[in-house]
Amino acid sequence: MNQHPSRQPAPAAKTAPSTASTPAEARKLAEELMDVMSDLLGIIERETELVRAGKIREAMAFEPQKAETSRRYVTAVTRVKASHQYLAKAAPDLLATLRRHHDTFRALLQVNLTVLATAHAVSESIVRGVNAEIQRRNIPNTYGASGRRVNPTARHLTPLAVSRSL
Structure with a gap:
């Protein structure tokens, strides 16, 4: 009799990534990684342009495709890392080509990240500016008994609400 009927068996351990052991497998692995990087770069370049x-809304539509391609990229990189020793011995030129392609990939990815960071900073600046203007208009312009301007209290501040669904 099972003492813990609600317990489910532990999931099977993940299998180790397959490694290349022949020149043909090494070439196939390298081509797979380069294809995935090219696919991901295509998506990222379209996203950057948008x-x-x-x-922004059109660029967000690429998110599911980008996530799936990123997953494929991570899988391919894991397989290349697992095969690194074989590639270094049997196909050093192929490994060098992969490194150059990957360096180009990282540079183009950095451009995308810069564009996204700029868009984020601009949108944040706009929201902060709108909020400052709203707060400025809501603060009473009064003077105290000493003839100096009265600093607003928390009750004079109005929170800004932003709808992300629009």
Whole structure:
């Protein structure tokens, strides 16, 4: 009799990534990684163009495709790392080509991250500016008995609400 009927068996351990052991497997692994990087770069470049054009909603539509391609990229990189020793011995030129391609990939990814960071900073600046203007208009412009301007209290501040669904 099972003492803990609600317990489920532990999930099976993840299998180790397959490693390349022949030149053909090494080439296939390298091609797979380069294809995934190219696919991901294509998505990222379209996203970057849309964000630069201010079309954030359209850029967000790429998120599911980008997530799936990123998952494939991580899987391919894991397989290459597992095969690193073999690649270094049997195909050092292929490994060098992968490194160059990956360096280019990282540089283009950095451009995308810069564009996204800029868009974030601009939108944050706009929201802060709108909030400051709202607060300025809501604060009474009065003077105290000493003839100096009275500093507003918390009751004079109005919170800003932003709807992300629009």
